[in-house]
Amino acid sequence: MPERPRIRLVPLAASLAVFALVLRAVHALPDTATGLSAEMTAGAKASGIKNVVTAVLLDFRGYDTLLEIAVLMLATIAVLSLRTDPDALSRRISGVAGPVLGALTRAYVPIMIVVAGHLVWIGSSGPGGAFQGGAVLGAAGILLALSGFARPRWSSGAPMRWVLAVGLLTFIAVALLPLALGGTLLQYPDESRKSLVLLVEILLTLSIGASLTSLFLASASDTSEGERR
Amino acid sequence: MNVVHHLPALLVITPLVGACVAFVAGRRVAPHVALATATADVVLAVLFAARVLAEGPFRYRIGGWGAPMGIDLVADGMAALFIVLTSIVGLVVTVYASGYFRSTDPTAYGHGLFWTLWLFMWTSLNGLFLTGDVFNVYVCIELVGISAVALVTISGGPDALRAGMRYLFASMLGAMTYLLGVALLYASAGAVDMATLSERLVPDTTAATGLALMVAALVLKTALVPAHFWLPTAHASAPTPVSAALSALVVKGSYFVVLRLMLDVMPDGYLPGAATLLGVLGAAAIVWGSVQALVQTRIKLLVAYSTVAQIGYLFLVFPLARNGRDVLALALTGALVHATAHGLAKGGLFLAAGGLITRFGHDRLAEMRGAARAVPVLTFAVALSGVTMMGLPPSGGFAAKWLLISAALTSGEWWWAVVLVVGGLLAAAYMFRLVAILIADAPAETAPAPKPVRTEWLPLALTAAAVLLLFAVPLISDLAAASTTLQSAGVTP
Amino acid sequence: MTTYDVYVAGGAVLFALGTYGLLERSHLVHKVIAANFMGSGIFLVLIGLANRTPTPEPDPVPQAMVLTGIVVTVAMTALGLAIVKRYFSETGRTTLDADEKPGERR
Numbered sequence: 001m002p003e004r005p006r007i008r009l010v011p012l013a014a015s016l017a018v019f020a021l022v023l024r025a026v027h028a029l030p031d032t033a034t035g036l037s038a039e040m041t042a043g044a045k046a047s048g049i050k051n052v053v054t055a056v057l058l059d060f061r062g063y064d065t066l067l068e069i070a071v072l073m074l075a076t077i078a079v080l081s082l083r084t085d086p087d088a089l090s091r092r093i094s095g096v097a098g099p100v101l102g103a104l105t106r107a108y109v110p111i112m113i114v115v116a117g118h119l120v121w122i123g124s125s126g127p128g129g130a131f132q133g134g135a136v137l138g139a140a141g142i143l144l145a146l147s148g149f150a151r152p153r154w155s156s157g158a159p160m161r162w163v164l165a166v167g168l169l170t171f172i173a174v175a176l177l178p179l180a181l182g183g184t185l186l187q188y189p190d191e192s193r194k195s196l197v198l199l200v201e202i203l204l205t206l207s208i209g210a211s212l213t214s215l216f217l218a219s220a221s222d223t224s225e226g227e228r229r
Numbered sequence: 230m231n232v233v234h235h236l237p238a239l240l241v242i243t244p245l246v247g248a249c250v251a252f253v254a255g256r257r258v259a260p261h262v263a264l265a266t267a268t269a270d271v272v273l274a275v276l277f278a279a280r281v282l283a284e285g286p287f288r289y290r291i292g293g294w295g296a297p298m299g300i301d302l303v304a305d306g307m308a309a310l311f312i313v314l315t316s317i318v319g320l321v322v323t324v325y326a327s328g329y330f331r332s333t334d335p336t337a338y339g340h341g342l343f344w345t346l347w348l349f350m351w352t353s354l355n356g357l358f359l360t361g362d363v364f365n366v367y368v369c370i371e372l373v374g375i376s377a378v379a380l381v382t383i384s385g386g387p388d389a390l391r392a393g394m395r396y397l398f399a400s401m402l403g404a405m406t407y408l409l410g411v412a413l414l415y416a417s418a419g420a421v422d423m424a425t426l427s428e429r430l431v432p433d434t435t436a437a438t439g440l441a442l443m444v445a446a447l448v449l450k451t452a453l454v455p456a457h458f459w460l461p462t463a464h465a466s467a468p469t470p471v472s473a474a475l476s477a478l479v480v481k482g483s484y485f486v487v488l489r490l491m492l493d494v495m496p497d498g499y500l501p502g503a504a505t506l507l508g509v510l511g512a513a514a515i516v517w518g519s520v521q522a523l524v525q526t527r528i529k530l531l532v533a534y535s536t537v538a539q540i541g542y543l544f545l546v547f548p549l550a551r552n553g554r555d556v557l558a559l560a561l562t563g564a565l566v567h568a569t570a571h572g573l574a575k576g577g578l579f580l581a582a583g584g585l586i587t588r589f590g591h592d593r594l595a596e597m598r599g600a601a602r603a604v605p606v607l608t609f610a611v612a613l614s615g616v617t618m619m620g621l622p623p624s625g626g627f628a629a630k631w632l633l634i635s636a637a638l639t640s641g642e643w644w645w646a647v648v649l650v651v652g653g654l655l656a657a658a659y660m661f662r663l664v665a666i667l668i669a670d671a672p673a674e675t676a677p678a679p680k681p682v683r684t685e686w687l688p689l690a691l692t693a694a695a696v697l698l699l700f701a702v703p704l705i706s707d708l709a710a711a712s713t714t715l716q717s718a719g720v721t722p
Numbered sequence: 723m724t725t726y727d728v729y730v731a732g733g734a735v736l737f738a739l740g741t742y743g744l745l746e747r748s749h750l751v752h753k754v755i756a757a758n759f760m761g762s763g764i765f766l767v768l769i770g771l772a773n774r775t776p777t778p779e780p781d782p783v784p785q786a787m788v789l790t791g792i793v794v795t796v797a798m799t800a801l802g803l804a805i806v807k808r809y810f811s812e813t814g815r816t817t818l819d820a821d822e823k824p825g826e827r828r
Contacts, residue, residue, distance in 0.1 A: 008745075008746050010745065011741070011742045011745035011746035012742060012746075014741055014742070014745060015738040015739065015741040015742035015745070016738065018406075018409075018442075018737065018738055018741055019734050019735065019737070019738035021438050021442075022409070022413070022438070022734040022737065022738075022767070023731065023734055024434060024438070025413050025434055025435040025438035025439065026413070026416070026435065026730050026734070026767070026771070028433060028434035028435050029416055029417065029435050029771075029774070030774075031774065032774050032775065032776045033416065033419060033774045033775070033781075034419065034775055034776065034781070035415065035416075035419040035772075035774075035775070035781040035783055035784070036297060036298060036419060036420065036781070036783050037775050037777070037779065037780075037781040037782060037783065039297075039298045040298065040781075040782050040783060041779065041782070043294070043298060044782075052779070052782040053782045053785045053786055053789070055782075056782045056783060056785075056786040057786050057789060057790070059292060060292065060294055060298050060299050061299065061300055061364075061783075061786060062291070062292055063291045063292070063300045063365065064300065064364065064365055064368050064786075064790055065790065067353075067356060067365070067368045067369065067372060068368055068790045068793050068794060070245060070248075070349065070352065070353075070372060071368065071371055071372055071375065071793065071794050071797045072793055072796070072797050073249075073252075074248075074346070074349045074372060074375050074376055074379070074797070075375055075796075075797030075798070075800050075801050076800075077252060077342055077345050077346060077349075077379075078342075078346065078375060078376070078378070078379030078801050078804070079800055079801060079804040080339075080340065080342060081339030081340060081342040081343075081346065081379060081382075081383055082339070082379075082382060082385070082804045082805060082807075082808045083340070084385075084808065084811060131789065131792075131793060158253075158255065161252055161253050161255075162253055164252070165249045165252055165253050168245075168249055169246075169249050172242060172245065172246060172249075175242070176242065178293075179235055179238075183293055184235070184238065184289060184290055184291060184292065184293050185235065185238035185242070185289075185291050185292070186291050186292040187291075187292050187293035188292075215800045215804075218804070219800065219803060219804045219807055364787060364790075367791075367794075368790065368794065371794045371797070371798065374798075375797060375798065375801055378801065378805070379801065382805055382808070385808065385812070386812070387809070387812045387813045390805055390808055390809040390812060390813075391809065391818055393805055394750060394802075394805050394806070394809060394818060395818060397798070397801065397802055397805060398744060398753055398757070400798075401744070401757040401760075401798055401802070402741075402744055402745075402757070402760075404794075404798070405737075405740070405757065405760040405761060405764060408761075408764050408787075408791060409737060409760075409763075409764050409767065411787075412764060412767050412768050412771065412784070412787070415771075415783065415784065415787075416771045416774070421783075
């Protein structure tokens, strides 16, 4: 039965109140503010990472990003914990797709991998980075699974678990490395900062791609009772 | 490398590594990984508390940048207390869970992913207690939220899924509102580091709105009445070790951030009325939660509503804190003792309730009459937790109420003392009702225990610790004195 | 009024719409989408506010916050949809409202 359109008072009041509050708060702001941009820009220049946003994400506030990767991995694991039947999707997709989809997949996936690599590489100087690359890689993974080249049940096998974890584990290892050199967590040594950031980005891309693929496959995996009812 | 210098970082990284290893290693090895991680975390937590007690609060500059550019961890007595509490309850829950999840079908309970999710939750709690950065708080509360929801839904039953769904929506609403608050706060003050913010904050509309949104969001996450709607079902329908962790620890996580924001970040008189409002809601929570606990017919819901009531006490600190540093010291110490006592007692009570449910095969209170004969240890654990909920000496609950009542009377705001006394009486009512059912002179119809359960002693250990907490009050008092709040107020131990 | 005020105002509208949807809608998927509205609203507000710098380059901190926020929102959304799906497969229902046992409300 379709929901009847209706207006409820409490949600309406809450949403109008929050709208008014935000507008009032933003209106009260002065027209310009520098925030932390001056410090951050100077710091990024000194560190050799030209894209300031990348420098903020992986260097100045690298700890946020470390935990954010943990959030993504945690969500993937949470979704995996909710599966009912890991093999259901495998049964629905039997064999490699027909000639058109098969040929397109063969053509597209290598290109997508190259694009993902490119996005990671340019991330240090322009828009791009591990998440952007990981998103493209994740799309490639889903394409491979849907067209029958990769088995969906791989989404929970031991090799996949390694790929899911390798980004975060590498990030942690790189974060801990400075402790042995007398620094604090994530205090990259200046001479190897760029290469360490790049190493972390590359492995994060793999894990993020794997996470996104797993998220899709795990939640697509059961054609459920409810649908049959 | 000297481990002692890096304790704040290691307290977050250790459980995180544990979570990854437990995931990669698979379900057979995961429980051992979790036990090893839990043990390591207890050691780190104790070392950390010892260092804070010896040297006072210090900051750990991640990346060496230093706030406001980088993220600083704040190591102080308050953080140390919550981290030690988390490690103790966490270790007990881990041991309990290794028995609880072993006895069931291996494909149930999320394909053995409990251990990974649990270690993620531990990571996020330690992260939350240590962070000195309001945006990092956002990432941490999302980690707490997602791991908590996933642990509620892990059994996959319809009730658990429904409760988890509602919990997730509350989490989402809270997290989004919090982030909006951070955006406004940053726009106004140009920083997200708490210490920097407390220096830069001026009474302007934008910052005040941001902070109000953040506090409101955290209050929702702490389930303070009237934002408690999600808590009882979530805490009651989770697997028992998860219920214990949620009630004992998770609500304290967001509460901890409220403490930081209200007492450290905001200067006196900022957000006028907020402190009083939080106190009034706390009083309402004590009454409403207790009354609801009195009428519940299912044991875990009773315990969950008791959590709603006990959360109320924690918020009485805010109106009291405005009355000079002596009252602040009394009230804050009282709140910290209460949080510790409740963490231990409620963790134990949930584990005991879960044990009773396992033995009876159901959770209906009315049919648990006479349980004491069959399960004396669990019944005793329930009774001991009652001692601290009611606030009888020498329990932690007694010490906490004593400190809070002293604070109320010293400040002249005696009505908070009335709330505390009434709350104790109401707690006595619902705990007596529970204990009376268990020790009733009736033949108990328990299912035969599958085997003598070694985990029955664990709830008793926790509740006994809560009852004896009075003897640890000097220690908690020292930790409170080593908090950034009391140090900046000029209170010396 | 600058271009960026439009972003901020638009963000506030999205956030308010999302708040309404999350509280009012009962279909679970609608609620998840509403939460995403709230997220997008905040991201717009952040992007708008980041451009208040006197220099041509916007403030990188809110941009980094948006990137972090997007990932976190994706994670929450994925979990939300997975629970909705599992809930639907266990019960055949798409809402939480009805058939709650007494004593379990609230």
